Amino acid sequence: MSKATIVLFRNDLRLEDNPALCAAIARDAPVIPVFIWSPEEDGPWPPGGASQWWLHHSLKSLCQDLESIGLKLIILRHESSLAAIEKLIERSGADSIFWNRRYEPLLIEVDKKNKIALKDRGLEVKSFPGNLIFEPWTIATAGGTAYKVYTPFWRACREAAEEAVKPPLKRPSQARAFASDLKGLSIEELDLLPDPRIDWAAGMRAFWKPGEAGGKTRLKTFLTKAISEYQTERDRPDHDGVSYLSPHLHFGEISPRLIWQEVQDAVRHTTSDKKKKNAEVFLKEVVWREFAHHILYHFPDTVEQPLRENFRDFPWSPKDRELFKSWKKGKTGYPIIDAGMRQLWTTGWMHNRVRMIVASFLTKDLLISWNDGAEWFWDTLVDADLASNTFGWQWTAGCGADAAPFFRIFNPVLQGKKFDPSGDYVRKWVPELKNAPDKWIHEPWNVSPEELAACGIELGKTYPHPVVDHGQARKKALAIFSEIKQG
Numbered sequence: 001m002s003k004a005t006i007v008l009f010r011n012d013l014r015l016e017d018n019p020a021l022c023a024a025i026a027r028d029a030p031v032i033p034v035f036i037w038s039p040e041e042d043g044p045w046p047p048g049g050a051s052q053w054w055l056h057h058s059l060k061s062l063c064q065d066l067e068s069i070g071l072k073l074i075i076l077r078h079e080s081s082l083a084a085i086e087k088l089i090e091r092s093g094a095d096s097i098f099w100n101r102r103y104e105p106l107l108i109e110v111d112k113k114n115k116i117a118l119k120d121r122g123l124e125v126k127s128f129p130g131n132l133i134f135e136p137w138t139i140a141t142a143g144g145t146a147y148k149v150y151t152p153f154w155r156a157c158r159e160a161a162e163e164a165v166k167p168p169l170k171r172p173s174q175a176r177a178f179a180s181d182l183k184g185l186s187i188e189e190l191d192l193l194p195d196p197r198i199d200w201a202a203g204m205r206a207f208w209k210p211g212e213a214g215g216k217t218r219l220k221t222f223l224t225k226a227i228s229e230y231q232t233e234r235d236r237p238d239h240d241g242v243s244y245l246s247p248h249l250h251f252g253e254i255s256p257r258l259i260w261q262e263v264q265d266a267v268r269h270t271t272s273d274k275k276k277k278n279a280e281v282f283l284k285e286v287v288w289r290e291f292a293h294h295i296l297y298h299f300p301d302t303v304e305q306p307l308r309e310n311f312r313d314f315p316w317s318p319k320d321r322e323l324f325k326s327w328k329k330g331k332t333g334y335p336i337i338d339a340g341m342r343q344l345w346t347t348g349w350m351h352n353r354v355r356m357i358v359a360s361f362l363t364k365d366l367l368i369s370w371n372d373g374a375e376w377f378w379d380t381l382v383d384a385d386l387a388s389n390t391f392g393w394q395w396t397a398g399c400g401a402d403a404a405p406f407f408r409i410f411n412p413v414l415q416g417k418k419f420d421p422s423g424d425y426v427r428k429w430v431p432e433l434k435n436a437p438d439k440w441i442h443e444p445w446n447v448s449p450e451e452l453a454a455c456g457i458e459l460g461k462t463y464p465h466p467v468v469d470h471g472q473a474r475k476k477a478l479a480i481f482s483e484i485k486q487g
Contacts, residue, residue, distance in 0.1 A: 004030040004092055004178050006085065008099035012130050012252035013062045014212040015069065017168035019128035020098040030178040032092055033066055033073050035059060037190050040079040043106045045303070045386055048379035049194060050348040053201050054210050056192035058251050061211025063187070070177050074184040082114045089123070092182060097123055100130030100252070103293045104386050105300035133157075133164055133256050134290050136297035146298035148307070150291050150402040157287050161260075168258040203346035204382060208247070215248030219259060223266045230278040234285075237340075237351035238425040243282070246383035247349070249289065256286055292391035295401045303390055304371070306399030310484055314399070317367040326467050327362055328376055330430070333459075333466035335442050336416035337361050339429035346429075348382035353419055359396035360410035365473040367480070370397040398481075406481045409474050416442035432463045 005024040012018055024031045039046035047055060063073045078084035085097065097118060102111060115125045129135050134157050140146065147153040157164075194201055209217065222243040226233060233241025248254045260283065267279045299307055306312060326332050330341035340354035350358070355377075362373045370393040377393070378384045394400025398408070420426060423441035427434045433441055435455040440447050445459060445466055452458060459465050 004032055004094040004096075006032045006034055006088065006092070006094045006097040008081075008085075008097065009033060009035045009062065009073070010099065010102060010252075011250065012100045012255075013058045014215075014253050014255070015065050016171040016212065017130070017255040017258045018100070019130045019169060020100045020126075022169045022172060023126065023128065024096075024098050025172050025175045027096070028176070029096075030176045031071055032088070032094060032178045032182065033071050034085075034088065034184075035062075035073055035075050036081045036084045037075070037077045038079060038081045038084070041081060041107065041110050042104075045104075045106075045378065048381070048384055049200075050204065050380050050382045051384050052192040053194065053204060053348070054208070054247055054251060054382045056187060056190070057210035058253060059187050059190075061213065061253075065212060069172050069175050071175050072177065072182075074182050075187060075190065076184055077190060081110065082117055085114065085118065086121075088182070089121070092178060092180070095123060096125070098126045098128065101127045101135070103132065103136060103297055105296065105303070108297075130255065131252055132290055132293055133260060134160065134287070134294075136294045138164070139294065147291070147294060148401045150288065153291050153294065154284055154287050157290065165257060165260050168255060168261055200345075201348075204348045207347045207349070208382065210247070210251070210253070212253045215245065215254035218244050218248060219254060219262055223262060227263070227266065227278055227282060228272070228275045231281045234281075235353045235419050237354050238420045238422065242351065244349070246385075246388075250383045250385045250388075256290070259286060289385075289388055291401075292385075292387040295391055296387040299401075302394060302400065303386065306370075306394055306397070307401055308399045308403070311397075311399035314369075314484060315480060316369040319368055319372055320366070323366050323467055324368060324372065326464070327358070327366065327368075331464050332361070333445070333464040334361065334412040334416075334470075335423075335426040335430055335433055335444070336412050336420060339420075339426045342429040344377075344380050348380065350381075351425075353415075354425075355392065356396050357410050357412055357415045359393055360408075361412055363393075363397040364406070364409045364477045365412075365468050365470060367473075367477060370394060370399070407478055409477060411470060411474075413443045413470070430463070432457065 005027050007021050007024045015021065066073050076084045076088070088094070102108065111127065115127070118125045139153065139156050139160065208214070226241050226243070229241060233239050245254065245259065249256060263279050263283055267276050270276060296302060328341065330338035330345065332338055336354065337358050340350050340358045344350040359373055362368050363370050374389055374393040377389055391400060395403045398404055398406030416426065422438050423436065426441055433444065436444060436457065444452060444457060444463065457463055
């Protein structure tokens, strides 16, 4: 007779469409849900400050959700997840352990070693595909190799979707709880929140609702209000035209399979070709995330090294602390850059179009390595995902898979004028420029001191001068690229 099943929760903090949890409940044995805080196993990439804030609140939500079906989340802290599991087995007598698979290189190795060790102890160990639709080894070129270009990857996924995208599993209504009282830690004991004396999370609390319910609300709102204009609106940081699902996806509060299904259902009976087209554009973004995991799985060195070998010796400038600080704090003197960096610091999130602009500025105007930018995003993003963060930075820097060519250097003024034409995004995040007229809000250095003064702006005092001249910086970057390309 089955004794009890341990279900490990990691980046799958939800009940609906959770294969490991549903399989454990179907086993008709007591279920022990467990979360193990073991950041040491992430190596050089333990969750950053913003991610820890989100995790704290997501665990709170998960505890409440599990209690609604009769289960209690056991929270443990150990530098070795295996050691924590083995102690729990001794205390509970559990004879099986289920989890949903992870795809980061170090964590794959952790799970492989844990599975071998637990099977050697006589346990039933099962893993499930709960966090990606298309697992990295299931999609390959005709020659059996990994894809490096997105468009054919998307086509392959689209062809495989009919079999790969199964209906999402329903939310369990009840489960058999373990009879004995297993003691764990409180969420507060994990010490995930920032020091209350420096409350940098106030903006995140105001903007986000971590947890499964928050993720489903975001999806419903997007499908109701924004999906019909997604193709154009997704590039407008001054508009509310995106899904805001990235942190919910990263923490597994909503599954990509559920998103796929809900998007398909939303347009299944529509006669609008435009809405269908916009839905497909959004699904391509979901698969773009899957492509990032595909690349990281097949090329694990890309966490530290560029995929394109000719960039491995790229002569990045020594990290100028003042320039880097100006970029991080949103004080570069380029309004669209500064707005994005301040949005990031306040909310733990940045609009994707602006992410590309600020990344281009760091790597090509300041010639500071993409690695440094990736580290800053890792600590400050609530959706800091190792695959997507690495992939996005290498894409913008021109050194990764399907990358934008290095000579594609975003002009921050033109990008601002095109995607924030009235300056509303800049005014929201850079209040020093709130009185600037639309015509020059993205280039305040190009007007007279008198015009600036009339708007309450004094460059160098109320708002900084540009830290570099974009035209000169662009020429320098292209000259360096020309050298490594010839070499």
